[in-house]
Amino acid sequence: MFQHEIxxxxxxxxxxxxxxxxxxxxxxxxxxxxxxxxxxVWQRGLQTGQAALERSATRLQARLARHASVRNGRRLTPEA
Structure with missing residues (x-):
């Protein structure tokens, strides 16, 4: 077998x-x-969250503007 010195x-x-x-x-x-x-991973999540927040704010702003124009009797034409 193996012969090793201890x-x-x-x-x-x-x-x-x-x-x-x-x-x-x-x-x-x-x-x-x-x-x-x-x-x-946390930093990427913050960046993704910030982008989603900015997109949501932009969409809300557009919706509020559209709603205000409809209430005032004016219709906005959709932008291409």
Whole structure:
């Protein structure tokens, strides 16, 4: 079978410490990457929401103008 030399306690402790440090570094990198992605999604949502809000405001303004002209007896011709 396999013939491996078993490392001593000091070597095992050092390897364990290195593994813990690497795991901590990888965890931090993963958390940072997650929040960068979440922030990007949030920013896109804000931009999309702002565009929808502007469109709704424009449509409301046009509807109010049309309603006011009908109430005053004038009809607006639809713009092409």
């Amino acid at each position: 490392p001593d306690a000091a070597t095992l402790a050092r390897l364990h410490d290195q593994a813990r440090l690497e795991a901590s570094r990888l965890r931090s990198a993963a958390v940072d990457e997650f929040w960068r992605g979440a922030d990007a």
